[in-house]
Amino acid sequence: MSESPRAGQCDCGHVRVRLNGPIVAMTECWCSDCQKETGGGSSHSVIVSSDDVEIVGEQLGTRTRRSQRGAEVTRSFCLGCGNTIKAAVGDTPFIGLRAGLFDDRAFFRPQMVLFASEAPAWVSFPAGAKLFDSQPSAAA
Ligand SMILES: [Zn+2]
Ligand SMILES: [Zn+2]
Numbered sequence: 001m002s003e004s005p006r007a008g009q010c011d012c013g014h015v016r017v018r019l020n021g022p023i024v025a026m027t028e029c030w031c032s033d034c035q036k037e038t039g040g041g042s043s044h045s046v047i048v049s050s051d052d053v054e055i056v057g058e059q060l061g062t063r064t065r066r067s068q069r070g071a072e073v074t075r076s077f078c079l080g081c082g083n084t085i086k087a088a089v090g091d092t093p094f095i096g097l098r099a100g101l102f103d104d105r106a107f108f109r110p111q112m113v114l115f116a117s118e119a120p121a122w123v124s125f126p127a128g129a130k131l132f133d134s135q136p137s138a139a140a
Contacts, residue, residue, distance in 0.1 A: 008101035012081035014059040017101055021052025024094060028110035028126065030119040031067065031135070037075070037084060042119070044110060045087065045096030053086075053095065060085065069134050089135075112136070 006019040025047040034043035057078070064074040067089070075087045087096045099108045109126065113119075116131040125131060 006102055006104070006107075008097075008103050010057075010078040010081050010083035010085060010101060012078060012083075014080040015055065015057035015078045015083075015085055017085065017097060018054040018056075019046070019048055019052060019097065019102075020054065021049055024048055025112055026099070026108055026110055027096065027112045027114055028129065029114040029135070030123070031115040032118060033065070033067065033073065034115075035118070042113075042123075043084070043087075043096075044099040044108065046099055046102075046108065047094055047096050049093055050088070050095045051093070053097065055085065067135065071135075 007017070009016045023046050027045045027047060028042045029045065030042045035041065037043060059079040060076045061079045062074055062076045064072055067073045071089050073087055073089050075084055077084045083101070084098050085101065086098070099105060110129050113125050113129045113131045114135045115133070116125065117133045
């Protein structure tokens with residue numbers, strides 16, 4: 001589906017990411033955690049195997065909490081600028097990298113909308129995306 005590698009970084013540049021493998025899925029998530037994180041919108045993630053990702057930079061903080069579905073979700077963020085870098089659900093081999101990190105974002109198109117039922121009424125979902133009322137496993 002994708003050309004690799006893809007490179008990106010957080011807003012302040014302290015954390016750099018490099019994706020060396022294929023994209024498994026592209027998601028838009030409307031869970032309440034993501035709405036808090038973004039300030040009221042959805043999060044957009046590129047789901048990949050964690051083995052395919054290189055993250056350079058020591059300025060990462062983490063926060064772990066239970067998702068609405070009861071899974072343990074750990075978000076990692078840059079301590080310099082606060083940008084979320086990745087989210088991981090439990091001990092699955094997949095992580096969600098935030099789509100906004102990538103230098104070239106033109107490739108991104110949400111294929112799956114997670115927690116669609118939590119989205120505000122004004123939202124139009126991306127054309128062709130599959131809607132889920134919660135979260136299929138492996139998607140953060
Ligand atoms: Zn940063
Ligand atoms: Zn979410």
